Amino acid sequence: MRMRRRQGNPFGFNDNTNTSTDIPLSPNMEDYMENISMLLKEHDVVRVKDIAKKLNIKMPSVTAALQKLKEKGLVDYEKYGHVQLTAKGKEVADTIYEKHSFLTEFFKDILSMDKQEAEQQACKLEHHLSSNASNRMQRFVEFYKQEQLDGQQWINRLDSVLEEKRLSDLKEGEKAEIVRILGSGPLKKRLLEMGFRKGEIIHVIKYAPLKDPIEISIKDFLLSLRVEEANSIIVKPLD
Amino acid sequence: MRMRRRQGNPFGFNDNTNTSTDIPLSPNMEDYMENISMLLKEHDVVRVKDIAKKLNIKMPSVTAALQKLKEKGLVDYEKYGHVQLTAKGKEVADTIYEKHSFLTEFFKDILSMDKQEAEQQACKLEHHLSSNASNRMQRFVEFYKQEQLDGQQWINRLDSVLEEKRLSDLKEGEKAEIVRILGSGPLKKRLLEMGFRKGEIIHVIKYAPLKDPIEISIKDFLLSLRVEEANSIIVKPLD
DNA sequence: ATATAATATTAGACTTGACTAATTATATTA
DNA sequence: TAATATAATTAGTCAAGTCTAATATTATAT
DSSP: OOOOOBTTBTTOGGGSSOOSSSOOOOHHHHHHHHHHHHHHHHOSOBOHHHHHHHHTOOHHHHHHHHHHHHHTTOEEOOTTSOBEEOHHHHHHHHHHHHHHHHHHHIIIIISOOOHHHHHHHHHHHGGGOOHHHHHHHHHHHHHHHHHHHTTOHHHHHHHHHHHSEEGGGOOTTOEEEEEEEOOSSHHHHHHHHHTOOTTOEEEEEEEOTTSSOEEEEETTEEEEEOHHHHHTEEEEEOO | OOOOOBTTBTTOTTSSSOOSSSOOOOHHHHHHHHHHHHHHHHOSOOOHHHHHHHHTOOHHHHHHHHHHHHHTTOEEOOTTSOOEEOHHHHHHHHHHHHHHHHHHHIIIIISOOOHHHHHHHHHHHGGGOOHHHHHHHHHHHHHHHHHHHTTOHHHHHHHHHHHSEEGGGOOTTOEEEEEEEOOSSHHHHHHHHTTOOTTOEEEEEEEOTTSSOEEEEETTEEEEEOHHHHHTEEEEEOO
């Protein structure tokens, strides 16, 4: 909800990320900084072309961005020259990279997502985490790793929960028993009203993953569900 | 990092949130939907003015947004008339609200942030969570609540970790012992190089929270730190 | 029932960030 | 060194999303 905007600024990045007295950067500009930094770690010369390729955009967009970043004192860059980060630029990039790292760990190690998707999510969220939230998540991730080293049992319990199947994981023709329904809001309410209860047996009639609705039968009724809804129904496959 | 853009689309919302065959909505439009839905829960008549107030923007921006949302078939709305959500609009809003809810719980209950900040973070992140990530986080939040009910000890251990103080929590003149340093990347490396090690005693000389640098002494050296850096140093206050 | 106040809409401008097409620099190669 | 290929920049366009100022509609109060 809320999410304050500013005059003529469609992004509201004053509310964003940056905490310290630092230059306020839009998510976009943060992304440039992060990626330039990453490129500099791999090759020691970074060209406009490289950045364009990495971000999957065209060169003129990069040129424009570099000019802005130069004005803010974050990159060293002369026309037709190579790109470097200033000391301040490196700090900014490192701060973002830090968020990126623990967010990736969070999704990959804690939530057991595959590496690629974890990275993607980290990319999207890193520019929107407040300093405080960031810090707490970071501490949480480090806590998790320690608990894992200590062989704490809850880690296994969590893993089992995350491995449970959802209705949307089933294929056409499969049967399953409803284990539980996630959520608490109107979405869950609607599912309950439709007759989805713990213990009921459901049978997937038709499911074309790309075209939304999943057709299922439950107690001889035929129902059609959106993937979103099927996602929040945890099931135990039968036979 | 990565974060694919599309031609002429500065928001890249094709990569975003929406999973199902649904109308792809920009984070911004999602925000409108969510807020309209919330207003409808409180009052049964929603006016342009109310939306403008809630989102902290001016009325003409709302009018424009409503016209777009109407085109997409998400709101019922006639010029100078009241605003309602269509059935499809309600589904969309509910899906977003669901994310909002568990994200808020995550930040508030698990990471012990205060309610207001938790809500703020949820607002910012809810539009950027993929369906899969969303689902896993939701399951994690529900898992946590169950573990809490079961009185599992790790919950307390986590709380203690989150209560630990950071260097940036100290006030001018305070002394503290370094407990540990968060992170793993270049930021941590720099701090280690500066002499920040577990067990060292630090003394805050000067700290003006709004103007960045924190001046501290460590083993008779004087150092200046950015808040970002001070944030990742966990300390145990002395005296 | 009309005058006034409150709400909403249109029109036009601005910023961010992308794009294409055309031009200018730099590098490479004969 | 001149000719060509590669890379980078400028100029101009577009869409999203905001704004202000001016106008139009609806609601309220006399």
